[in-house]
Amino acid sequence: MYLRLLRAIFPSALYLQLSHGQAPSEQRRLSYLRGLARDLELPVVAAPEVSMASPDEYPLLDALTCARLGTDVQTPHPERPRNDARHVGTPESWAGLLPFGDALLNAQTLAQRCALHLLPERLSVPEPDLRPFQTAQDALEERLYRDLPGRYLPDARPAALERLRTELATVAALDLAGFFLTAAEVTDYCRAHGILAAGRGSAAGSVLCYVLGITLRDPLAHGLLFERFLHTGRTSMPDVDIDIASSRRDQVLGWVEERWGRTGAGEAMVANRVTYRLRSAIQDLGRALGLPPELRDRLSRSLGRDYGHLRPHRAREAGVVFTEVLGDAPVKEALLTLLERVEPRFTRQLAPHSGGVVLSREALTHHSPLTRSSGGIRMLTFDKDDVERLGLIKLDLLGLRMLAALERAREEALRLTGEWVEYGQLPDDPGVWQEIRAGDTMALFQIESPAQVQMTARLQPRDLTQLAHQIALIRPGPIQSGTVHPYVRRARGEEAAPDLPEPLRSILAPTHGTLLFQEQILRIAVQYAGMDWPQADRFRSRLGSVEDDTELAQLRATFLDGAAATVGAFPWEAGAVFDQCAAFRGYGFAESHAHAFAGHTYASAFMRRHHPAAYFAAFLTEAPGMWPASTVAAEASRRGVRLSGVCVNRSGVSYRAESMRAVRVPLSAVEGVRAGTARQIVHERLTGGPFAGVEDFYDRLNLNRDVLDALVKAGAFDHIDRQRNRREAYYVLQTVAHARPPGTRGLLGPDVPAPDLPSLNPDEQAALDLTVTGVSASGRHPLDAHRARLRDLGCEALAGLKPGTGRWAAGVIVARQRPPTAKGFAFYVLEDATGRAQAIISPDLWEAHRALLRDARALIVRGQVTRQGRAVTVRVEGLAELPLRQE
Numbered sequence: 001m002y003l004r005l006l007r008a009i010f011p012s013a014l015y016l017q018l019s020h021g022q023a024p025s026e027q028r029r030l031s032y033l034r035g036l037a038r039d040l041e042l043p044v045v046a047a048p049e050v051s052m053a054s055p056d057e058y059p060l061l062d063a064l065t066c067a068r069l070g071t072d073v074q075t076p077h078p079e080r081p082r083n084d085a086r087h088v089g090t091p092e093s094w095a096g097l098l099p100f101g102d103a104l105l106n107a108q109t110l111a112q113r114c115a116l117h118l119l120p121e122r123l124s125v126p127e128p129d130l131r132p133f134q135t136a137q138d139a140l141e142e143r144l145y146r147d148l149p150g151r152y153l154p155d156a157r158p159a160a161l162e163r164l165r166t167e168l169a170t171v172a173a174l175d176l177a178g179f180f181l182t183a184a185e186v187t188d189y190c191r192a193h194g195i196l197a198a199g200r201g202s203a204a205g206s207v208l209c210y211v212l213g214i215t216l217r218d219p220l221a222h223g224l225l226f227e228r229f230l231h232t233g234r235t236s237m238p239d240v241d242i243d244i245a246s247s248r249r250d251q252v253l254g255w256v257e258e259r260w261g262r263t264g265a266g267e268a269m270v271a272n273r274v275t276y277r278l279r280s281a282i283q284d285l286g287r288a289l290g291l292p293p294e295l296r297d298r299l300s301r302s303l304g305r306d307y308g309h310l311r312p313h314r315a316r317e318a319g320v321v322f323t324e325v326l327g328d329a330p331v332k333e334a335l336l337t338l339l340e341r342v343e344p345r346f347t348r349q350l351a352p353h354s355g356g357v358v359l360s361r362e363a364l365t366h367h368s369p370l371t372r373s374s375g376g377i378r379m380l381t382f383d384k385d386d387v388e389r390l391g392l393i394k395l396d397l398l399g400l401r402m403l404a405a406l407e408r409a410r411e412e413a414l415r416l417t418g419e420w421v422e423y424g425q426l427p428d429d430p431g432v433w434q435e436i437r438a439g440d441t442m443a444l445f446q447i448e449s450p451a452q453v454q455m456t457a458r459l460q461p462r463d464l465t466q467l468a469h470q471i472a473l474i475r476p477g478p479i480q481s482g483t484v485h486p487y488v489r490r491a492r493g494e495e496a497a498p499d500l501p502e503p504l505r506s507i508l509a510p511t512h513g514t515l516l517f518q519e520q521i522l523r524i525a526v527q528y529a530g531m532d533w534p535q536a537d538r539f540r541s542r543l544g545s546v547e548d549d550t551e552l553a554q555l556r557a558t559f560l561d562g563a564a565a566t567v568g569a570f571p572w573e574a575g576a577v578f579d580q581c582a583a584f585r586g587y588g589f590a591e592s593h594a595h596a597f598a599g600h601t602y603a604s605a606f607m608r609r610h611h612p613a614a615y616f617a618a619f620l621t622e623a624p625g626m627w628p629a630s631t632v633a634a635e636a637s638r639r640g641v642r643l644s645g646v647c648v649n650r651s652g653v654s655y656r657a658e659s660m661r662a663v664r665v666p667l668s669a670v671e672g673v674r675a676g677t678a679r680q681i682v683h684e685r686l687t688g689g690p691f692a693g694v695e696d697f698y699d700r701l702n703l704n705r706d707v708l709d710a711l712v713k714a715g716a717f718d719h720i721d722r723q724r725n726r727r728e729a730y731y732v733l734q735t736v737a738h739a740r741p742p743g744t745r746g747l748l749g750p751d752v753p754a755p756d757l758p759s760l761n762p763d764e765q766a767a768l769d770l771t772v773t774g775v776s777a778s779g780r781h782p783l784d785a786h787r788a789r790l791r792d793l794g795c796e797a798l799a800g801l802k803p804g805t806g807r808w809a810a811g812v813i814v815a816r817q818r819p820p821t822a823k824g825f826a827f828y829v830l831e832d833a834t835g836r837a838q839a840i841i842s843p844d845l846w847e848a849h850r851a852l853l854r855d856a857r858a859l860i861v862r863g864q865v866t867r868q869g870r871a872v873t874v875r876v877e878g879l880a881e882l883p884l885r886q887e
Contacts, residue, residue: 045107050087054088140180183199187242189255196423198215198216219592241398242398243400249355270358271382278311282296285339286335302325302851322335354398357394357397358392359393426606432606436467437457443615454873468591503567507523515580521581525562612636613661616632616639648717655669665775673711727757781832786882799835806862806863809830809862818846825843826840828841830859856881861879
């Protein structure tokens with residue numbers, strides 16, 4: 001029946017596949033299929049099924065198939081491979097198994113017909129909204145010349161106009177006017193709906209994007225390079241990244257799909273190839289081998305920061321962990337053998353990209369099949385690299401939590417004060433810069449990490465340019481190229497910048513003679529090595545990804561020859577410049593990107609200073625930073641903003657500023673209470689009135705028992721309980737729960753007075769708050785109950801640590817880092833009620849205490865203390881776990 005249906009749909013393009021599985025009864029099956037094809041008048045084609053490169057990969061294929069099917073290798077399943085026949089063979093071997101002349105001839109014919117070229121001239125820019133007979137270039141120029149005076153003051157307009165004409169000529173040559181109008185439509189929609197959005201990346205170097213409102217920072221004021229973004233020799237499409245408030249990104253994506261995907265095929269997300277890491281491979285292959293979930297989870301957790309990032313084929317490097325968890329069980333060797341066979345970057349699944357949206361006037365099905373993700377998002381089967389090579393039009397609509405926090409903070413400030421904060425027109429506030437220079441950067445975008453706190457104290461930034469440089473410094477590229485320390489010394493006036501020849505002096509002068517930004521590599525390639533912009537762009541791209549020594553030597557030779565011909569550089573001089581560029585191979589910022597982020601950083605610092613309650617309410621809701629909520633709450637308290645506890649009659653779905661100095665903890669902060677459940681509680685409160693007590697709440701809402709328990713433990717009924725006794729409230733809940741189901745009022749209810757139950761002491765209540773909500777309205781710290789014992793041990797408060805050796809300190813671990821660029825060093829941040837300190841743990845200490853450092857919640861450390869502004873560092877010489885269980 002299905003073959004007849006398919007033949008009706010594809011009358012001249014349907015073939016019946018013949019493949020030999022080298023299993024019993026295969027000849028009978030092939031004879032049946034040929035007979036069926038003859039009866040239906042269908043051609044047959046020899047098409048072997050290939051799932052592996054060689055027969056020895058059969059165990060891995062079988063295990064991966066079992067993982068996909070949700071079964072194990074001990075359980076038969078019809079979709080499991082029956083043997084190792086699905087490996088790559090030769091045409092001769094396949095022809096010997098399928099000796100059917102017509103099928104072999106059809107295979108050759110089909111192979112020739114399936115060879116196709118994705119021609120660039122068939123690609124199309126999405127159709128913008130245009131007037132009749134108006135071209136996209138005319139519409140773009142009309143809008144730009146109209147809006148330019150609103151972006152530039154009269155004295156800056158001539159330079160802006162000259163730059164704009166140059167950019168427009170490039171856009172016209174590449175026929176990309178429709179692309180920029182499309183990007184502007186997205187940011188126009190965001191502005192019209194009050195959604196905070198800002199372009200970044202290389203697009204921030206374009207005056208055209210700035211005037212269109214795609215980006216928010218003037219590229220001329222910061223000397224940003226347009227050619228990093230677009231030039232006439234560019235073969236791939238320009239990359240426009242638009243950061244959108246993460247809480248409303250789905251709204252924007254829904255509008256984009258409706259706007260350009262009305263036909264069902266003009267819009268789709270780029271696919272992201274999710275590849276195996278050791279943890280995910282252990283889960284899948286361990287399930288296939290029959291390992292119970294508890295053991296798989298324990299093994300994954302035990303990998304820690306040492307081995308969790310490894311690819312599966314390097315699993316034996318984590319042999320100590322496998323032995324720790326699995327001992328000498330035979331399954332250990334079986335699992336390691338399978339893991340070793342997984343190729344590097346082996347794709348586990350396709351998922352929608354974090355922001356890449358491909359738009360087209362024509363159907364995208366010409367280039368790729370379209371599919372739906374598990375979340376219902378329409379998706380290509382190409383990843384971002386495929387899309388770039390094909391020249392498809394892509395916009396990156398990225399969700400940025402800090403923009404969501406700034407948007408929410410602005411709305412909170414408007415509700416409290418009536419003041420609307422326009423982030424593109426913030427005044428230059430000396431008080432804001434003073435806080436940044438003091439290293440007071442907790443809860444600020446991009447500069448709240450311990451490394452950035454120390455860098456802030458050393459660099460003392462005074463404007464957005466210096467702040468952009470600081471943000472760009474703490475990145476793998478500058479760190480690996482040795483840029484950081486020379487830049488800091490020269491910026492502080494401790495050493496002079498080297499006397500470089502032109503054009504190097506002009507290119508590197510803004511960054512004190514160091515290589516800090518990707519644009520500087522482009523300028524060096526063009527002005528020093530004599531490349532044109534397309535060659536320079538390819539040089540930068542290849543240099544950033546080269547792994548082969550031969551290719552690196554070719555790039556070096558090309559660079560040295562160009563430098564000799566352009567500026568007369570000697571080989572050793574040009575070689576030193578090339579080595580500096582080659583060292584800048586890790587991830588580094590484009591200058592335009594750093595300036596865009598610096599604007600967000602300043603906006604966050606401005607809001608924290610002038611609207612602290614609104615800002616911390618938004619920050620705690622959106623969680624855009626690296627610190628846990630309890631640490632952020634402690635910073636809010638230090639700034640005079642207190643937290644009010646969870647309350648079923650006052651809390652909402654999100655953190656909310658109740659006054660200029662108070663923030664209410666939301667219902668959704670309680671463990672196990674989802675946003676939908678919190679919304680249901682608020683709806684009932686608004687329609688049915690405030691809740692009178694635990695029993696009234698229980699009768700009015702049909703909630704899961706775990707949710708009810710968590711609300712009681714979090715103190716959500718403290719304000720309506722006369723005794724403010726959580727034990728008593730819990731007793732009432734249990735009594736009612738045993739009498740009737742939730743959400744129903746009983747005609748007769750239990751009238752049993754609660755026994756005399758003791759209240760929780762402050763330390764117990766704080767511990768419960770932290771466990772259930774992540775924050776404590778009381779302001780108490782987990783170490784408060786251990787202060788006397790810590791003083792007896794000679795531990796000093798972190799805020800009062802004095803520089804010197806042999807200092808003892810203790811703290812709860814609030815951040816753990818062991819970056820690949822740190823040569824084995826680990827960086828832990830310890831916190832007590834007075835402040836935080838960064839503990840630097842050497843590779844030897846890490847190896848000696850790996851399991852302790854993986855599992856501990858708090859540490860006691862001894863070591864050498866240094867201070868720089870608000871940054872406190874302990875170079876650890878000895879450590880021990882601090883148990884937080886109360887005795």
